Amino acid sequence: MKIELYQAIIVTIAVTFLLKALSHFLRGERTIKELIAVFVFWGFIEYIAIFPDTLGKISYFLGFKDYLAAILFSSIAIIFALLFKILLDQERHKQEITKLVRELALKDGENKDDIRT
């Protein structure tokens, strides 16, 4: 089987993301659900890169007339996945800031209590 350059690039990117996710999971920074989601998503991209004909079958199954529509559809899916990742990261940062601000406020309140008593 001949591997084109674009296929090698996509597979490398996908494997990098998969290893990164696995490392995050092993360090307890990712839940099993997140790990599965990452594996399903990048696994699918990798599979499509290695077996591009599958895209044609999926396009036919979904009713797309040509590859262009399928590529557009895939692009939207990738953008959605990236947006989702950004939202998750943003939510995580928000929670860290919230935790920090809450703890500072509680410490300040407890110090005031100590002064009063």
Added chain:
Amino acid sequence: MTEKKIFIILPAYNEDKHIGDLIAEIKSLGYENIIVINDGSTDLTKLVAENSGATVITHPINLGAGAATQTGLTYAKRKKADITITLDSDGQHNPKDIEKLIKEIEEKKVDIVIGSRFKGKNDIPIVRRFFNLIANLMTFALSSTWVSDTQSGFKAFNQKALEKIDIKSTGFEFCSEIILQIKPNSLKFSEIPIDVRYSKESQMKGQSLANGMITAFKLFIQAITR
């Protein structure tokens, strides 16, 4: 009055018009441990609350009702409160109902009591009823727990509930998050009817379609990433 250590938590954001009267009303009923969580207010909320005799914990920035409530619950937990009550600081809840919530915890031996606006005879605007129903259905779909007023901020928690409940949501979706945590933590809950006193300002809070959509989206994200 019961001898238990009771803490009243008032999460507040720019409520200098109502907070003073509310604290005075609660004090007149004999409750001493009144904690105002000043959530980054830009008005005189902090000053008014302190002058009214409440303990004020201040978030340097505005985090949202959920974060303010969790700060209050954590404070009460560290002070080893027996029963902790949360209520809205805009004055929409009647402090006279606090006694009913405490009684329910003591007599029914439940961990959480939710004050329901829909179980009492209240004149609630139809729009608010509609949004509340949507929130109830959504919360039920995610938690399998039916509550008639999922968005009520008037609640009572015993020590066990204080230990178990950990609100991660910062905004108004925290009310649903508390309900989501009931079953997994094997907590018992009940609902009792409460009075509601809507002002023009309190009617404006959290009832838009946009707010509902944002809450729904946040609950969805939480459900799939938990």
